[in-house]
Amino acid sequence: MNSMMVTLLWNATKETLYMVGVSVVIAELLGLPIGVLLVVTDKDQILENTILNKILSFIVNIGRSIPFIILMVAIIPFTRWVVGTSIGTSAAIVPLIVAAIPFVARVVESSLKEVDPGVIEAAEAMGASPWQIIYKVLLPEALPGLVLGFTLTAVNLVGYSAMAGTIGGGGLGDLAIRYGYQRFRGDVMFYTVIILVLMVQLIQMLGDWVAKRVAHK
């Protein structure tokens, strides 16, 4: 492996980590409240609001049903409006976030639904407000599940980021296509795949470890 290839691979890895890192954090920040809302507005929940729940759920489902590759192209005008350009690594982050938000919302929703309803009831009986129940009961009780959900999102985003690379986003996917496929560099293809696999393994291991640390079961 010559030094040029090492540089190429290293830069691509950094770009991928940057895309995944930024988009997973922002998508969590935006998806978490939506997931919480999906749960607390559901039937028999602390802020039951069937209409809001149905509308939110509908929007989230739309988001989840559009294939990423189409979403990426479809929201180019929006991407341009946000980051000023539609190509480059930063521009790739926008569709990644948009695609991940509904995913995060559903993952958060399913984690929060695992919280024992009896514990929520106990908090209500003690006079906790809906807001106190959310941040003192629901979120802490669901923390291990939320961490695993966060991990799942990050792993998915590694995959999506490879696709985003193809519209000029850079990163490992882009490298694999440009060198490995278009210039018949089988070795580049091989190394990028190895790095992607290692990356996913590492993220998963880290996620599992943290989830275990925060679980008290």
Added chain:
Amino acid sequence: MIILKDLHKTYAGERVVHALRGIDLQIPAGKIFGIIGQSGAGKSTLIRCINGLEKPDQGEVIFNGINISQLSPKELRKTRKKIGMIFQHFNLLSSRTVFDNVAFPLEIAGMTKEKIQHKVRELLELVGLGDKEKAYPHQLSGGQKQRVGIARALANEPQLLLCDEATSALDPETTTSILQLLRRINEEMGLTIVLITHEMPVIQEICDDVAVIEDGKIKEYGPVIDVFTKPQASATKRLLGGSIESQIPAELLQQINGQTDKERIFAKLSFVGSSAHEPIISSLLKNYDVTVNILFGKIDQMKSVPFGMLLVEMRGEAQRLNEALLFIREHDVEMEVFMNE
């Protein structure tokens, strides 16, 4: 302290369930009040109406003069801080230590950190868990979990404690220790306790008053000793199925039938309270010159009141026998004499 007026509650679903059908009940302050009924009778629904976890369709819940169903959400939360609750499955926060679980209601009430420290320690001492503050709920036994539940429920110094099947998930020995703790709290803090259960021994062990609920209605209520020794409602009799009254073997009763004559009678004697201590039988033997043969007997205790029942055969001269019966009646002993059919 609590007045329930004509409470109705239906659950709509695939099948409409009429869980409460007109509950009228008054629960006095300072007592341990038991509500007993079979599964599905509406006990949980009833107790949940008291702190507004469940909203009745009709009727009123008055707690210390406050109409619970008319409160705004904010006022309801304030009132709930004065009503503690413990649960069958404890409902502790698994993500918090014992200390932090007990601190939870204090945080909710906006108490300062230093005050919380002090108060939590005091509560954990009270329930006998001073050494467990750093443990997580999954590291505790059922009885210990319920102690945490009790400490948590007492944190905001409530006037009322609601217990929904608080001992149903515990073994008999642990049940007794939890019940003793509740009793101590009732006596030392003057806290009113409303306790629901489907287990007779729980009522028998610590309750002052009891209400029997069946099909969403209160069938009978009053002091435990009265309700359990002289049950009126058929629901009560059914619940008492396994207890003293019905334990006389049917065979024995059949044998007795037709045996009574002037010089030989059979009687069932029920003692309650102090008369259970008095040596009535030996007095009979000494003073009336009758023979007493005990065919069946049982003695038990309700809270601190002993009570018992004896099935006896008495022989003697007709005159002396009559005097003996009079003597028994004078001594506060319920008596049922078996006649020939």
